[in-house]
Amino acid sequence: MSSPGAHAPAVHRDYGGAKIAMWLFLFTEIILFGGLFILYSAYRSKYPHEFHAAGNELNFVIGVINTLVLLTSSLSMALSISAIQQGKRRQSMLLLAVTVVLGAVFLVNKYFEWMAKFHHGIYPNSPELLQRPPGEVLFFGLYFTMTGLHALHVIAGMIILSIMLALLARERIRQDDYIKLENGGLYWHLVDVIWIFLLPLFYLAA
Amino acid sequence: MTAVAVTAVHAEPSFLEAGGRTGLLAWVLSTDHKRIGILYLFCLLSFFLVGVAIGVLMRLEQLTMGPTIMQPQTYNAMFTLHGVIMIFLFVIPGLPAVMGNFFLPILIGAKDVSFPRLNLLSWYFFVGGAILAVSSLFTGGGPPDTGWSFYAPYSIRTGTNVSLAVFAAFILGFSSILTGINFVTTIHRLRAPGMTWHRLPLFVWSLYATGWVQVLATPIIGITLALVIVERVFGIGVFDPAKGGDPVLYQHLFWIYSHPAVYIMILPAMGAITEIIPTFAHRTIFGYRFIAYSSVAIAALGSLVWAHHMFTSGMGEFANMIFSLLTFLVAIPSAIKVFNWVATLYKGSIELEPPMLYALSFIFLFCIGGLTGVMQGALAVNVHLHDTYFIVGHFHYVMFGGTGFAFFAALLYWFPKMFGKMYNRRTATIAWFPIFIGFNMLYFTMLVMGVEGMPRRYYDHLPQFHAGHVVATVGSWFLVSGLLILLGNFVVALLRGEKAEANPWGGVSLEWTIPSPPPVENFEEVPTITQPPYHFNPVGHP
Numbered sequence: 001m002s003s004p005g006a007h008a009p010a011v012h013r014d015y016g017g018a019k020i021a022m023w024l025f026l027f028t029e030i031i032l033f034g035g036l037f038i039l040y041s042a043y044r045s046k047y048p049h050e051f052h053a054a055g056n057e058l059n060f061v062i063g064v065i066n067t068l069v070l071l072t073s074s075l076s077m078a079l080s081i082s083a084i085q086q087g088k089r090r091q092s093m094l095l096l097a098v099t100v101v102l103g104a105v106f107l108v109n110k111y112f113e114w115m116a117k118f119h120h121g122i123y124p125n126s127p128e129l130l131q132r133p134p135g136e137v138l139f140f141g142l143y144f145t146m147t148g149l150h151a152l153h154v155i156a157g158m159i160i161l162s163i164m165l166a167l168l169a170r171e172r173i174r175q176d177d178y179i180k181l182e183n184g185g186l187y188w189h190l191v192d193v194i195w196i197f198l199l200p201l202f203y204l205a206a
Numbered sequence: 207m208t209a210v211a212v213t214a215v216h217a218e219p220s221f222l223e224a225g226g227r228t229g230l231l232a233w234v235l236s237t238d239h240k241r242i243g244i245l246y247l248f249c250l251l252s253f254f255l256v257g258v259a260i261g262v263l264m265r266l267e268q269l270t271m272g273p274t275i276m277q278p279q280t281y282n283a284m285f286t287l288h289g290v291i292m293i294f295l296f297v298i299p300g301l302p303a304v305m306g307n308f309f310l311p312i313l314i315g316a317k318d319v320s321f322p323r324l325n326l327l328s329w330y331f332f333v334g335g336a337i338l339a340v341s342s343l344f345t346g347g348g349p350p351d352t353g354w355s356f357y358a359p360y361s362i363r364t365g366t367n368v369s370l371a372v373f374a375a376f377i378l379g380f381s382s383i384l385t386g387i388n389f390v391t392t393i394h395r396l397r398a399p400g401m402t403w404h405r406l407p408l409f410v411w412s413l414y415a416t417g418w419v420q421v422l423a424t425p426i427i428g429i430t431l432a433l434v435i436v437e438r439v440f441g442i443g444v445f446d447p448a449k450g451g452d453p454v455l456y457q458h459l460f461w462i463y464s465h466p467a468v469y470i471m472i473l474p475a476m477g478a479i480t481e482i483i484p485t486f487a488h489r490t491i492f493g494y495r496f497i498a499y500s501s502v503a504i505a506a507l508g509s510l511v512w513a514h515h516m517f518t519s520g521m522g523e524f525a526n527m528i529f530s531l532l533t534f535l536v537a538i539p540s541a542i543k544v545f546n547w548v549a550t551l552y553k554g555s556i557e558l559e560p561p562m563l564y565a566l567s568f569i570f571l572f573c574i575g576g577l578t579g580v581m582q583g584a585l586a587v588n589v590h591l592h593d594t595y596f597i598v599g600h601f602h603y604v605m606f607g608g609t610g611f612a613f614f615a616a617l618l619y620w621f622p623k624m625f626g627k628m629y630n631r632r633t634a635t636i637a638w639f640p641i642f643i644g645f646n647m648l649y650f651t652m653l654v655m656g657v658e659g660m661p662r663r664y665y666d667h668l669p670q671f672h673a674g675h676v677v678a679t680v681g682s683w684f685l686v687s688g689l690l691i692l693l694g695n696f697v698v699a700l701l702r703g704e705k706a707e708a709n710p711w712g713g714v715s716l717e718w719t720i721p722s723p724p725p726v727e728n729f730e731e732v733p734t735i736t737q738p739p740y741h742f743n744p745v746g747h748p
Contacts (some may be wrong), residue, residue: 020389020390021320025383028387028425031425032426034425035433038455041446047450137443137449201514
């Protein structure tokens, strides 16, 4: 979010306003996923046994590893903000870079997980999948849609944080002006929180 | 709010004159909320005229039985386009994007919205979405034929260009969300000193409630439309009964947004009417807090009634009853507003200037629209009326008779302030007659035909409906001629209208304390508010 009145000659910074806007934006993201959570709940209550059976096929270990990766990235994100608040720019940049790298690790894991499923002939509309009962078709349909949408958000978050990294390097984010980094951090935490819900819904459904 | 005296001397150039750039760039690169409002105004009116033209063609098709000027498939595309253009490109952005952008900062004594660049970005999203929507007509499998609601499973099966059209609506949703975020933040952060929540003009209250609905409801349509695309491209099956999916869930998700969207359309319209009525009754608004909080109540209750669009979809008795009850409840805050407007008129000294004429028509037409809505909220009646012309008549009374009339009332009210030119008031009054008469011939006839059983979205009709269709079609000609006179009057005023005064109507809110058109920074110095809003002096005691 840009700071208000950026075109005005006297730069007027409204941190409170920027925070309000960011939180409103986060609400929209939560509700975007909310639509998918509604679909998940409806179909899970309709096909409980098939969701259970399909959930068994997901790799619980990779799911948990990815959760740890994302949680760690949220920690480094929070530490990066603390660092810039104390004026430690290099440390803040390092921690932010760690966050972006952990995001990439998450995506690599996700890629191998999806590929493994594809090799077993399980992807949306695949002949193999369509022979299964409807509940399992829907489980995997939702699995690919929701984790796919989440992965898009991880990529968006990594792009945002990379921009923050550049702004830190040019000292456009400083000890006395770090609202952009804070808002970027909020977005990253949101991506993390959504995953915290996806993990039990899919990997622990069994 | 008369604290700030009108400055007779133009110390600063107006926003129409100032600025380094010239020509089109001065507009499309400007972050001035007033210029963005006017950009929206011209885009919206252009799309409105396209939507009207399509509507007239549909009415012409119904003039005779059998194919008149088009084939069934063309008619299907026509009502889809008419709906998509009117709803997503005119009525939903409507008052917030035009009047909200232009007047929200002025009404709260601010120089601009909280995020001017984001504001411009939301206009670009709007234009981008509009271009995509238009290109869906000429690319892929031809114009979408699903109706504006894109109901599954037809929308995932049809060979027409649904994907591009829903993607366009998705992008337009972004525009709406960004505007909502901007307005809510602006109202929280940029109020002038002394502008407490209970001193806000009621148009601002309505924009505040609308902003929240835009933020909280729009993402649902985003994910729903995205799922239609995913379903069409990848076939995940969530809305496809062949794969175990449930099309009724599509309807739920669609209306979880699209019913609150009705309140995105009507709340700012009510807000504008609430500004106009006291000005021309020269009397303070009756029941300020009731009107303010009823906006919030409508926004809240309106989010809980979506399934009344689905009483015949097979939801189950209990759900039907709950949603029917909630639908009756949401009528209460709307009625509160109507009673307050009427009570404001009581013992006022009413001046029937053009804005007031259109505003009073709004109250009349909105009452018909609202009460026919309550009728459909009743379960037994709904089964009879579902998918008939009664529905079409009802929502045109609300969206056109309501939001459309309020839009024109607001434009007539604020046009002199926006452009510094006064239109011909007599012509605007003359235009009212064909508009009002044509409107009622067109849509009241639809209500009657609906009760008699004329189904919506049919390109043809049975002999017993013929007379009704002829009346409606002739009504549409009256309506269109009136609209052309009204809009032509604005064009003439822009080209050679006489100069408008700073306060032509005797209004007391902040926009009337600054020159017409306003200077770039709105206020020479930030005003301090010391009085409640709508503080009218008794007539004869200026």
